[in-house]
Amino acid sequence: MIVCVCHRVSDRDIAIAASSGCPNFEALQDDLRVATACGACRDCACAVFEESRIKGGAPRARGMAVAAQALLAA
Numbered sequence: 017m018i019v020c021v022c023h024r025v026s027d028r029d030i031a032i033a034a035s036s037g038c039p040n041f042e043a044l045q046d047d048l049r050v051a052t053a054c055g056a057c058r059d060c061a062c063a064v065f066e067e068s069r070i071k072g073g074a075p076r077a078r079g080m081a082v083a084a085q086a087l088l089a090a
């Protein structure tokens with residue numbers, strides 16, 4: 017699902033960032049530019065970010081994070 021239409025940021029993009037250690041919403045904005053144009057997506061983007069942090073990211077995002085960690089460790 018696209019959360020930020022202005023910058024074409026999806027819930028999956030946010031979940032991947034959250035599971036990769038993005039520390040807060042401001043850092044997420046720096047990384048993905050979400051909620052930095054019209055701002056209409058801010059509340060939804062915050063909710064998705066917080067939910068992803070609590071859950072440890074979306075299932076696919078968790079899998080990608082594990083794969084990335086394995087590659088970095090190799």
Ligand code: FES
Binds near residue numbers: 051054
């Ligand atoms: S929809 Fe995200 S900044 Fe406009």
